[in-house]
Amino acid sequence: MSACCSGPCSSSTPPPDGRYRKVLWAALFINFLMFGVELASSMAAGSVSLLADSVDFLGDAANYAVSLFVLGMAMAWRSRAAYAKGVVMGAFGLLVLARALWFGLDGHVPHAGTMGVIGFAALAANGAVAAMLYAFRHGDANMRSVWLCTRNDMIGNLAVMLAALGVFGTRAGWPDIVVASIMACLGLWAAREVMRQARAELRAQAATAGVQASSPGVQAPSTDLPVPLPAPVHIIEIRQR
Ligand SMILES: [Zn+2]
Numbered sequence: 289m290s291a292c293c294s295g296p297c298s299s300s301t302p303p304p305d306g307r308y309r310k311v312l313w314a315a316l317f318i319n320f321l322m323f324g325v326e327l328a329s330s331m332a333a334g335s336v337s338l339l340a341d342s343v344d345f346l347g348d349a350a351n352y353a354v355s356l357f358v359l360g361m362a363m364a365w366r367s368r369a370a371y372a373k374g375v376v377m378g379a380f381g382l383l384v385l386a387r388a389l390w391f392g393l394d395g396h397v398p399h400a401g402t403m404g405v406i407g408f409a410a411l412a413a414n415g416a417v418a419a420m421l422y423a424f425r426h427g428d429a430n431m432r433s434v435w436l437c438t439r440n441d442m443i444g445n446l447a448v449m450l451a452a453l454g455v456f457g458t459r460a461g462w463p464d465i466v467v468a469s470i471m472a473c474l475g476l477w478a479a480r481e482v483m484r485q486a487r488a489e490l491r492a493q494a495a496t497a498g499v500q501a502s503s504p505g506v507q508a509p510s511t512d513l514p515v516p517l518p519a520p521v522h523i524i525e526i527r528q529r
C-alpha cells in the first residue's frame with residue numbers, strides 16, 4: 289500500500305484513443321485480479337502483510353475504473369468515487385490492523401513460501417502494468433505520478449517478500465505483523481487524505497453550483513465538462529481547519 293492511492297495512479301485526463309483505453313482496461317483487470325489473488329492467499333497463508341498489500345491493488349483498480357468510466361462524467365461523480373474509495377481503503381486499513389493484533393496475540397506463524405511467491409507475482413504484475421503505461425507515456429502529463437505509484441507499489445511488494453524472508457528465518461509471525469502494520473498505517477493516512485480532498489472538492493463544487501443556480505437561466509453543471517476548480521482555495525480551506 290502506498291501514497292499513490294492518495295492520488296491518481298493512472299491518467300486524470302480522459303483517455304484519448306482506443307488503444308490507450310485498452311491499456312487502461314488491461315491495467316484494471318490485472319490490478320483487480322491481483323487484489324483477488326492476494327486477498328485469497330492472505331487467507332490461505334495466514335499472512336497479514338499480503339492482506340495489507342492487496343488493498344493497494346484494489347485502490348489502483350478503482351483509479352483505472354475512474355479513468356475509464358467516471359472521468360467523462362460530472363466532476364461531482366469523480367469526487368464521490370474518490371470518497372468511496374477512501375472509505376473502502378480506510379476500512380481495509382482498520383481490518384489489517386485488527387487482524388495483525390489478533391495474529392500477534394495468538395502467536396500465529398504465516399506460511400513464508402506462499403508469501404514470497406505471491407509477493408513476487410505482485411511485483412511482476414506491477415512491473416507489467418508500468419511497462420504497458422510506459423509505452424503510452426507521450427501526451428500523458430501524469431506519467432510521473434504513474435511512475436511514482438509503481439515504484440511505491442513495488443516497495444510494498446518487496447516489503448512482503450522481506451516479511452516472508454523474516455518469517456522463514458525466525459519461524460515467527462512478527463516480521464509479517466510489523467510489515468503489515470506499517471503498510472496499514474500508511475494506507476490509513478492515504479485514505480484520510482483521499483477523503484479529505486474529495487470532501488473539499490465536493491464542497492467547492494456545491495459552492496460553484498450555488499453561484500450558478502443564483503443567476504437565472506444558468507443551470508448547475510451537469511454536463512461532462514469538468515468544472516475548473518480554484519485549487520489554491522482548497523489548500524487554504526484544508527489548512528485552516
Ligand atoms: Zn498503487
